[in-house]
Amino acid sequence: MDIFARPIAIRRTQAERSALSDVRMVDAAIGLMASRGISGMTLKEVGELAGYSRAMAGWRFGTKANLCAFIIRTVGDEWLRALNEAVRNKHGLAAIHAATDAHSRFVHDGAERIRVFYMLWFHSTGPDPELKQVIVKVHERRQRDVEAWIEQGISAGAVREDAEVKTVAAQFCATIIGIVYQWLVEPTAQHQIHDLHQGLKQQMSRALARDITDAKRPQQEQE
Amino acid sequence: MDIFARPIAIRRTQAERSALSDVRMVDAAIGLMASRGISGMTLKEVGELAGYSRAMAGWRFGTKANLCAFIIRTVGDEWLRALNEAVRNKHGLAAIHAATDAHSRFVHDGAERIRVFYMLWFHSTGPDPELKQVIVKVHERRQRDVEAWIEQGISAGAVREDAEVKTVAAQFCATIIGIVYQWLVEPTAQHQIHDLHQGLKQQMSRALARDITDAKRPQQEQE
DNA sequence: ATCGTCTTTCTTGTTGCGAACAAGTAAATA
DNA sequence: TATTTACTTGTTCGCAACAAGAAAGACGAT
Structure with missing residues (x-):
């Protein structure tokens, strides 16, 4: 029953996890740049909009x-x-x-x-x-x-x-x-x-x- | 004699002063952007390279x-x-x-x-x-x-x-x-x-x- | 299968820098 | 001399970039 209580924290392989965060962050970044321009896109927002933390994008992509x-x-x-x-x-x-x-x-x-x-x-x-x-x-x-x-x-x-x-x-x-x-x-x-x-x-x-x-x-x- | 001791702090009209600082700062900004790219040009450096203070460019142009x-x-x-x-x-x-x-x-x-x-x-x-x-x-x-x-x-x-x-x-x-x-x-x-x-x-x-x-x-x- | 260890993924903490503004000083105008 | 205009020093805030720690998958041993 706690199988159902637990949210959809599906178990994924590590490769799947990075791939997923990659596409999420790319999508987030594109959305932000489309609406606010390139300089309006911030790594912080990319991470958060993608469902992660502040520093996620910075950590994955460096710069x-x-x-x-x-x-x-x-x-x-x-x-x-x-x-x-x-x-x-x-x-x-x-x-x-x-x-x-x-x-x-x-x-x-x-x-x-x-x-x-x-x-x-x-x-x-x-x-x-x-x-x-x-x-x-x-x-x-x-x-x-x-x-x-x-x-x-x-x-x-x-x-x-x-x-x-x-x-x-x-x-x-x-x-x-x-x-x-x-x-x-x-x-x-x-x-x-x-x-x-x-x-x-x-x-x-x-x-x-x-x-x-x-x-x-x-x-x-x-x- | 202190006319000569004093550096070339020529007396200028206010219009001349602003015009001069404008061209100096524009030149500085162009030089910086040419060598370091647009994002590499910083208002601080523009002011200083033009011979003024940190905040000069920011003050004159706002942003x-x-x-x-x-x-x-x-x-x-x-x-x-x-x-x-x-x-x-x-x-x-x-x-x-x-x-x-x-x-x-x-x-x-x-x-x-x-x-x-x-x-x-x-x-x-x-x-x-x-x-x-x-x-x-x-x-x-x-x-x-x-x-x-x-x-x-x-x-x-x-x-x-x-x-x-x-x-x-x-x-x-x-x-x-x-x-x-x-x-x-x-x-x-x-x-x-x-x-x-x-x-x-x-x-x-x-x-x-x-x-x-x-x-x-x-x-x-x-x- | 289950445990413990290692690796990879992600988070919280911190620093430094630049933009932007505020409040002050100096130079010109009248 | 008083006022306006040109410029400077002081401060705040936000972001990028990095560091050190927490959590989640991988994997061999039992």
């Missing part, structure tokens, strides 16, 4: 920067996985269009996680090497993905051979970041964000399409 | 956020003035190309002030309304300038009439921001930054040029 890095890695992975899912089996312009549409959709849905992910992304512009390392990794991987799509498109004959792969990929990534910035600053202008994504697709078409006619077709694939 | 806002306004104005100088008397594509080249040049020169300005720019992505207000203003003004260039180009007959002014201007601004982000994260890759600017010019040509031949000419105006 606030470490927690942020962990969040970037975590959400960044989810994010890359979702994007790759959307692009599955496509290559060349089709892949880029699919990725852009997926990006537009995700951003439109406006999940807290993504918003905070990009907030952190933009916060790592200082000379502090800590966060930057992580960001640069995610960033490089993104750009490599885009380059791969273009190269696959070239070898499949769907993209013009003389396309400057690295430059175009860099432009794509830069524009995506610019669009995200707009979104973060003015989350209400969903229409504009959508237009910017469409414009990006068009721009990539003009840069990569084999012939003029391909590039001219604006291709409103989404919605 | 750290206010100091940052002040810096954004100050440098933002310098920046807009320099850009407008570079574009003087141009319109349409020529103006946009000139602005892009100027931007590329400024960023290449890599003045501390600009770097910090953009660091602050990217830091204001949270839900904190304080800094965001200022940024949004600078941002809107920028976009209006670009729209004006395009419209002038249209009425002068140099830009196609069916150009979607607002959308293209927004794309231009977004891409600039994306490029700046790249620069902040990887300041070493100057070559890439230059390429991105050139690519942006080409992209704008394709979007705005009256006929295809105009758009095809890559126009390496810079350097």
